[in-house]
Amino acid sequence: MSAVIEVSVAHRLGAFALDADFASDGRLTALFGRSGSGKTSLVNVISGLIRPQYGRVVIDGRVMVDSAIGVFVPKHRRRIGYVFQEARLFPHLSVRQNLLYGRWFAPKAEDGGSKLDDVLDLLGIGHLLQRQPGALSGGEKQRVAIGRALLAKPRLLLMDEPLASLDEERKAEILPYIERLRDGFGIPIVYVSHSIAEVARLATHLVILDQGKVSMSGPTAELMSRPDVPILSTSAEAGSILEARVLRHEPEHGLTILETPAGPLQIGRRKAPEGTALRVRILASDVMLSLKPLDGISALNVLPGTVAAIGARHGDGGALEVRLDCNGAGLLARLTVKSAEQLELRPGSAVYAVIKSVSIDTP
Template sequence: MLELALRHRFPGPGGFLLDADFASPTPGVTAVFGPSGCGKSTLLQAVAGLLRPDAGRVALDGEVLLDTAAGIAVPAEKRRCGVVFQDARLFPHLSVRTNLLYGLRRSPRGLPGPGLEEVVDLLGIAPLLPRRPAALSGGERQRVALGRALLSRPRLLLLDEPLAALDAPRRAEVLPYLARVRDRFRLPMLLVTHALDEVDRLADHLVLMEAGRVLAAGTVEALSARTDLPLLAGRRDAGVVLACAVLDHDAARGLTRLGFPGGELRVPLRDEPVGTALRVRVRARDVSVATEEPRGLSVQNALPAELEAIEPAAPHEAMLRLRVGGAVLLARVTGDAVARLGLRPGVKVWALVKSVAFAGTPNPPAAG
């Protein structure tokens, strides 16, 4: 368990108060999500020991790293936190190999962990070893920075918006490697981000922050289904995250059938074997409703549901909370549709799911 309770005030006319308290399970990935300036990076720096807060406590799996009341403050170099920053922070005068070996030299003597060859293979950076950072793309630099952090053999990996400075193609390049690290090493990871696709792809646990405070914390699936959190539900790409499993493939029709706690979804044909666990985001804008069982539609997924709640959304829009078996879907509809269909909590409807967004792509191949 990672336990944090931090309070810190930055003085001055633009002073900022961080007052955050949460606990998240380990191992696994906890994403700290929120708008720029909400205190996410400050929180991570306090965990790493790079910032001494006014008051607080940090503990990892029962070991106290910081307790200001008890006078405990483990130095940053002894906390065994591997940190990957937004700007990589590689040594410009060293080759990629030497940058990686620097991380290995920082690892405690005799401690088991990944070696240089394993990390290089995992991150696909063998061709980069003789180069210097200036000759790398942004995505390559971040992969090297991740490798250096891993070679320090951390007990906690801290990722401070590692993809924020990258363009879309480079983000798509690096994201699967972060997933590979998560799956291979099962390290506790604290990811600071303001990108929902990173949350969907990587996170097990989600912490929502705004103006220095924690608004909510819980599983990604649970928080994505809440309509009382404007930080998520107010976005145009708002929607629920569903944990699914591949049930079967119908190559002749070009479809894959996914099972989830509320039933089944049919999606365009996938490559994953039967039984593979997948996570999908069903965006509220991609769900519509019908008051009668629909017929003659191109939409593949029509699911019986109960309307649990109607919440106001953007002007002239409403967010519907739909109970589908053991799961919840959200649907963004117009206010006119609510009135015209006579929608109210408790009525039976059909949820029409037009498309789903898969949380990432299969992991990239290892370098050969």
């Protein structure tokens, strides 16, 4: 599959130098990094708010920037939707009027694209049409802002930390709608975040920025399970993601059985029908390793695998990460240095990953 987004730019903003190079064919590309790493600057280059001094930007096969031949498509002609940290709705307009404002920017000659009823259904905001922005919760305002951007029929949607100003309850409210947008609307998304949990749940492609440079870029599941990406692997939220499907339910035990590339997993009961696709997140700190299959333990999930890589020790601390290959799927485990030494772990060692059902997270 050809890349939907291609970026190779260099630009200096005062003392800060942006020198970024990546390509992505993912449905949702996350730009991830610490504050000041260049995420928002890169988004502004893609959107046309910043004209880079050097480089090239291509979106869905259309050249937006090419400094070598003097091409720079102005922002109003790029057809890029932008959702900010704050919803930025017009306070004097109703929700309906705010949404329809987006249509002013849609190409008049095209019949395709987002229809109002489709957007209302996708975002669950049909009952809000007559309200004023002041009567909306933070999550509702952001959903309306997303809807307004979609009605402009963008070829790309940029979301610059859209959940940063929301509390945890409102974040949980809006995340499923972003997933629906990612999976069902056919519009590529570039999503800026410094939250590992958001990236693990939403991103199909991950771009890691550090001091203005792209340090790594690739499929999210692959990068999340590597022990040599310090910004991810040494975090308390370090872990792996697995694509799964609901196999069956055991209501008598309150469990759901999932089919994953790493093997079957038993997790706490979910309300998803059989056959539903889910994304599973397993924290590295919730994975134990054994050299033999274990009997007589409370943990219900024991996955065979081999050690693929062992990360470096955390400074002067006593922990490190181990990447496992479980039938081709990557799984990250966090161990003490002492445990790794006692197990005599090395690349190629056969091990068993032990995971408690109650520790496995799904949306």
